[in-house]
Amino acid sequence: MExxxxxxxxxxxxxxxxxxxxxxxxxxNFKSLINTIIISPRRWGKSSxxxxxxxxxxxxxxxxRICHIDLFNVRSExxxxxxxxxxxxAATSTKWEEAxxxxxxxxxxxxxxxxxxxxxxxxISIDFDWEEVKRNPDEVLDLAEKIAKKKGLKIVICVDxxxxxxxxxxxDYFQKKLRSHxxxxxxxxxxxxxxxxxxxxxxxxxxxxxxxxxxxxxxLNKIATPCLVEFFKNRFTDSGKKISxxxxxxxxxxxxxxxxxxxxxxxxxxxxxxxICTVEIVREAHTALVEQLxxxxxxxxxxxxTQQLNxxxxxxxxxxxxxxxxxxxxxxxxxTTSIFRSKAALVKNDILDNKAGEISFQDPIYxxxxxxxxxxx
Numbered sequence: 001m002e003x004x005x006x007x008x009x010x011x012x013x014x015x016x017x018x019x020x021x022x023x024x025x026x027x028x029n030f031k032s033l034i035n036t037i038i039i040s041p042r043r044w045g046k047s048s049x050x051x052x053x054x055x056x057x058x059x060x061x062x063x064x065r066i067c068h069i070d071l072f073n074v075r076s077e078x079x080x081x082x083x084x085x086x087x088x089x090a091a092t093s094t095k096w097e098e099a100x101x102x103x104x105x106x107x108x109x110x111x112x113x114x115x116x117x118x119x120x121x122x123x124i125s126i127d128f129d130w131e132e133v134k135r136n137p138d139e140v141l142d143l144a145e146k147i148a149k150k151k152g153l154k155i156v157i158c159v160d161x162x163x164x165x166x167x168x169x170x171x172d173y174f175q176k177k178l179r180s181h182x183x184x185x186x187x188x189x190x191x192x193x194x195x196x197x198x199x200x201x202x203x204x205x206x207x208x209x210x211x212x213x214x215x216x217x218x219x220l221n222k223i224a225t226p227c228l229v230e231f232f233k234n235r236f237t238d239s240g241k242k243i244s245x246x247x248x249x250x251x252x253x254x255x256x257x258x259x260x261x262x263x264x265x266x267x268x269x270x271x272x273x274x275x276i277c278t279v280e281i282v283r284e285a286h287t288a289l290v291e292q293l294x295x296x297x298x299x300x301x302x303x304x305x306t307q308q309l310n311x312x313x314x315x316x317x318x319x320x321x322x323x324x325x326x327x328x329x330x331x332x333x334x335x336t337t338s339i340f341r342s343k344a345a346l347v348k349n350d351i352l353d354n355k356a357g358e359i360s361f362q363d364p365i366y367x368x369x370x371x372x373x374x375x376x377x
Contacts, residue, residue: 004235005267007260019049022218026053026191030156031061033189035182035215037204041353041362042195043260044220050158050191057156064154067091067144071161071194077168081133081140084157088144092153107139141181148187158191163199175203175210183214190215197362198347198354222257225249232266236277241270243277250282256364265289290369297369300351307334311342312351315359316371 029036030053038046054066069087074080133140148155168174182190192215194200203211229248236243251269255261268285269277301309314322314331321327323336333339343359346352353362361367 003267003270004239005263005270007263007267019045019052019220019223022049022220023053023056025218026050027057027060029216030054030057030066030189030191031064031154033154033156033187035189036191036218037200037211037215038191038193038218038220039197039200039204040220041197042350043258044222045259046193046195046220047160049220050160050193054156054158061154063152064156065091067155067157069157069159071159071164074161074164075167077174078133080165080168081137085140085143088147088155088157092144092147092151092155107143137177138181141178142185144188145185153187155188156191157188159193161194161196162192163194163196163203166199166203172210179210179214196350198350223259223262225252225257228252228257228262235266236270236273239270241273241275241277243269243273244279246279247277247282250279254282254286254364254368258364261289261365290365290373293365294369294373297366297374300366301370301374303349304346304351305342306332307338308342308346311339312346312370313375315352316367316375 026036026038026049028034038050040046050068054068058064058066067087068091069083071080071083074083144155144157147153165171165174165178182188192204192211203209204214204217206212229245229252232243232248232251247269251262251265255265265282265285268289269282272281272285304312310331310333311322314327314333317331319327319331322331322333323339327333328335328339343352343354347354350362351366353360
């Protein structure tokens with residue numbers, strides 16, 4: 001029997017829970033061609049949200065096309081242009097013959113290099129001579145707008161891991177180039193999101209950056225406990241098992257309502273359940289999850305400085321005035337400057353999250369491990 005919980009991949013249909021308000025807003029933005037920037041810590045379900053909204057929006061508007069691009073392993077302008085052209089053409093073509101015609105007809109100065117794999121529907125590769133692209137970047141950046149006008153379509157380009165453009169050579173110049181083109185498009189909109197929250201905040205909320213006020217900002221919150229509890233119950237019931245109210249609430253509490261871990265802990269609990277999942281089963285599953293991740297946590301912790309660890313220890317202990325002389329002395333924190341530097345480094349490395357000045361752990365299981373294992377010894 002398949003497990004009723006999904007994590008580490010796109011959640012669809014019954015595996016997707018809550019986010020009704022965000023889904024409705026995103027669907028409307030897609031249909032109205034409003035640029036959207038989604039910001040949240042990693043593993044909070046951004047990709048699943050975009051995927052669901054895209055399907056709903058296209059079902060409601062037959063002229064709408066959604067193009068999905070993932071910049072996870074893209075580290076250069078050259079790779080970006082090639083990927084953008086290929087994905088836009090694929091999203092706006094129903095047949096591979098049409099895709100090849102688009103690749104030939106929508107470029108004036110660039111000559112695309114087209115190669116076809118064993119499955120033409122999924123394996124059409126488009127590349128360009130990089131020197132030509134550097135002379136004529138407009139051809140690729142305006143490709144979606146040209147196709148939309150020619151075919152009478154509306155196109156939304158969804159770019160995951162958008163913050164990776166910061167790894168390009170001359171990233172600020174590249175961002176200016178993107179914005180100068182994209183802001184003029186009338187038939188194309190952009191949905192930009194990524195897993196590095198602090199970097200995304202820097203790109204879109206800094207008034208000195210090119211993408212400042214580029215579109216609607218959407219900040220994802222954690223999924224509310226009642227929604228998670230109902231989700232757990234429904235998924236257990238669908239699989240012929242049950243879970244008690246206490247066990248459902250405990251799962252949400254132990255993972256601090258973290259969407260990814262909620263699914264993972266629910267799955268581990270489900271696997272241990274014959275008929276009814278109890279609090280004892282959830283606690284057993286949680287212990288197994290912490291043990292499973294302990295080696296990763298050790299590796300992460302070994303990269304931290306002594307001052308960063310001292311700051312985390314004070315944070316986990318619930319200290320409110322960490323910069324006070326008494327607290328700094330108790331946790332051997334050298335200075336207020338050290339606190340500032342530790343906090344900045346931990347946020348940059350996605351260990352902590354800084355939301356409107358409120359500091360929290362991005363990974364609730366890591367926080368639990370530090371408290372009960374690392375600092376307890």
